[in-house]
Amino acid sequence: MLVAASPANKPSGLSRRNLLAGAFVGGFMFAFQLPVRAANEPTQPPDTTEGKFAPNAFIRIDTTGKTTLVMPQVEMGQGIYTAIAMILAEELDADYAQITLQHAPPSDKLYGNPIFIIQATGGSTSVRAFWKPLRNAGATARAMLVQAAAEQWQVEPANCTASNGQVMHAASGRKLSYGELCDAAGKLTPPKDVALKDPKDFSVIGKPLKRFDTPDKVNGKTIYGIDAMVPGMTFATLAQCPVFGGKLAKVDDRAAKKIPGVRQIVVLDDLVAVVGDHMWAARSGLEALDITWDEGPNAKISSKDIWAHLRAASETDGVIAKSVGDIAKGLATGERIDASYEMPFLAHATMEPLNCTVHFKGDSCEVWTGTQIMSRVQSEAAKAAGLPIDKVTVNQHMIGGGFGRRLEPDMVVAAVRIAKQVNGPVKVVWTREEDIQHDIYRPVYRDNISATLSNGKVVGFKYKIAGSAVIARWLPPAFQKGIDIDAIDSAADQPYDFPHFQCEYVRVEPPAVPTGFWRGVGPNNNVFAIESFMDELARKAGKDPVVFRRELLGKAPRMLAALNLAAEKANWGQPLPARVGRGVSIQPTFDTSIATVVEAEIDSQGEIRLRQVNVAVDTGIAVNPDTIMAQIEGGIVFGLTAALYGDITIEKGRVQQSNFHDYRMLRIDQMPKINVHLIKSGEAPGGIGECGVIGGPPALRNAIYAATGVALRRMPIDRDAIAERKKS
Structure with missing residues (x-):
């Protein structure tokens, strides 16, 4: 329930744990409970609709009034369980004190993402894809409960209201709880086209x-995939050929078998796994193996080869994704500027390493993991197990970081293949080295841009x-006519009003290296290239970068407002010390308009100190502003x-980086002050989970450009290029 935190009802003895858990904020207490169960605890009763009001796939209400909301998307740190629950509860008018949540089972039919069609969490789609379906689900259930009460009282439904898990008839003072009404409501036919609340009447959304x-993450109760424990379980870790596509030639396991706790060596065609009583035994056994690999045809591939291949392909004609005006005419008018930008492979390096627990029983298979693709994991596990899909059970857990890595089923497939050789359940955990060196990487990209300026304005x-x-x-169904809709995202739909514009796409698959989604993917390439180039055009035109962009945003008022706010909050135009610069970028990503300003200092050796970041965000209706920030x-x-x-x-066909010493992260002492400014909007919600990733790199690049005059055109930042001794 929501409780006003006035002095009269302020709780006494507020503990540090409660404070950390955020039980009280903005005058409200949010009392949703999330059932968490380690896999080795007694099995909960199966979720059935028997004896419950179950008007749709998302809502279950029993006779006690307990309301269960089924989460179609997975929680991996982005706050989606809270947002989804808020959307459902808003239209349902539920009693918050009696609400629990549960993971949805595998089902594309019931829980398919409306954008992807399949059951998947990613692409910053959770709120924007489920906004209408969830509101409709909640409103339909509420209407049925109101109808049930009205029929019992023999009054018009229009004269009844719902609030806090009850239906009320103001004229007579009568009221019934949802629990009392669930049997009668369950016999009604769900109505069509139920009216949704006017946003001005929201009581939960927007708080x-x-x-x-x-709270459970603070006190350690949350069970991630890596925490799942099954009685009789053993532990395994594995080694795969360090060269992409390589196979196992032979393995000498005599030393490994002598290590206490090592139970079994599993040898497959492309990997070796050591099974032990605990992770230390498995890891020690793995290190004791003498493995010879057949490195295969990719053993000579290097980054140099991959970039040469990509650069050559980028000079060929692409498939036209969008065309406005006459690009040939546009590029023949005014001064022409050409540039190319490049983005490297990136690994995900999630905080929770890859893991999967499997119990293969011959005629059935059970899996415990955290995944972004529940139904696909079930089907791929079934293929690996050689079983019908209905013989495979997948237990979903919270995820300690996904970023697109867990949109792939490869870790589950490998775990099932290993489990088929093991008697009893086995937890397979990847080391950080295996994780980084056998990732599904963010693709390398090369972007070629040509533009013309006439009288300080872009023509082509x-x-x-x-x-x-x-x-x-x-x-595959989304790949049509040679166009990858993700690769052109935030490029074909860029917000600038160019008289003559063309966007092309050339599909180039790097030799050997597997590529996949990485928190933003296409947009974090395209926004970097376009926004970096916009600063170079502004300088050629002799204009301030913000002013230059403003003149091109006449048809994008939300983006213009975000740009103006970010510039204002960042004190754009105010003097800065030597070798300190401000850089700006804007992005139309995932139906959200964002402007980012980074302020950075670059010393004479090219080292960078991040001073502050200001971000203005218009993501439509903000379901939970705190989560968005x-x-x-x-x-x-x-x-x-x-x-x-x-x-x-x-x-030599292998990834050179292996852990956080050579694939490092930004550290706490390097963190700038980050100010997020939300713009109030009545538009439908946009995506937010990946948006912050996209705007930072081009804004930082442009801050370096402003401070040093060095126009970087590839990531990561080349410190030697911006050191004072090499300043252009």
């Missing part, structure tokens, strides 16, 4: 409510992207980390 999963703008088509592999802050850290340090390189 900065603290996430209800925080041609943008060509060359890189992987992740969508073609991951969701947290996501932007975390995204800024993620993106600036990539800009400063992110680079996966290949030599």
Whole structure:
């Protein structure tokens, strides 16, 4: 329930733990409970609709009034369980004190993401995809409960209201709880086209409510996939061929078998796993193996080869994704400027390493993991197990970082293959080295841009992207006419009003290296290239970068407002010390308009000190402003980390980086002050989980450009290039 925190009802003895857990915020207490169960605890009764009011796939109400909300998307740190619960509860008018949540089971039919069609969490789609379906689900259930009460009282439903898990008839003073009405409501036919609340009447949506999963994360009760424990379970870790596509030649396991606690060596065609009584035994046994690999045809591939391949392909004609005006005419008018920008491979390096627990029983298989693709994991596990899909059970857990890595089922498939050789349940955990060196990487990209300026204004703008088509592999029906919709995101739909514009895409798959989604993917490439180039055009035109952008945003008022606010909050135009610069970028990503200003200092050796970041965000209706701000802050850290340090390189067919010493993260003493400014909007919600990642790198690049005059055109930042001794 929501409780006003007035002096009269202020709780006494507020503990540090309660404070950390955020039980009280903005005058409200959010009392949702999330059932958490380690896999080795007694099994809970199966979720059935028997004896419950279950008007749709998302809502269950029993006769006691307990309301269970089924979460179609997975919680991986982005706060989606709280946001989804708020949306459902808003239209349902539920009693918060009696609400619990549960993970949705695998089902594309019931829980498919409306954007992807399949059951998947990613692409900053959770709120924007489920905004209408969840509101409709809550409003339909409420209407049925009201109808049930009205029929019992023999009054018009229009004369009844619902609030806090009750239906009331003001004229007679009568009221019934949802629990008392659930049997009668369950016999009604769900109505069509139920009216949704006017946003001005929202009582939950828009409140900065603290996430209800925080308390159990603070006190250690939350069960992530890596925490799941099954009676009789053993532990395993594995080694795969360090060269992409390589196979196992032979293995000498005599030393490994002598290590106390080592139970079994599992040898497959492309990996070796050591099974032990505990992780230390498995890890020690793995290190004691003498493995000979058949490195295969990719053993000579290097980053140099990959970039040569990509650069050559980028000079070929692409498929036209969007065309406005006459690009040939546009590029023949005025002064022409050409540039190319490049983005490297990146690994995900999630805080929770890859893991999966499997119990293969011959005629059935049970899996415990945290995944962004519940139904696909079930189907791929079934294939690996050689079983019908209905013989595979997948237990979903919270995820300690996804970022797109857990949109892939490879870790589950590998765990099932290992478990088939083991008697009893086995937890397979990847070491950090295996995780980083066998990732599904953010693609390398090269972008060629040509533009013309006449009288300080852009006449023609041609943008060509060359890189992987992740969508073609991951969701083939969405790859149409040679266009990868993710690769061109925030490029074909850029917000600037160019008289003559063309966006092209060239599909180029890097030799050997597997590529996939990485928190932003196409947009974090395209926004970097376009926004970096915009600063170079502004300088050529002799204009301030903010002013230059303003003149091109006449048809994008929300973006213009975000730009103006970010510039104002960052004190744009105010003098700065030598070698300190401010850089700006804007982005139309995931139906959200964002402007980012980074202020940075660059010393004479090219080292960078981040001073502050200001971000203005218009994401439509803000379901939970507190979560939006947290996501932007975390995204800024993620993106600036990539800009400063992110680079996966290949030599002799193998990834050279292995852990956080050579694939490092931004550290706490390097953190700038981050100010997030939300713009109030009545538009439908946009995406937010990846947005902060995208704007930081180009804004930092442009701050360096302003401070030093060095126009960087690839990431990560080359400190030697911006050192004073090499200043251009």
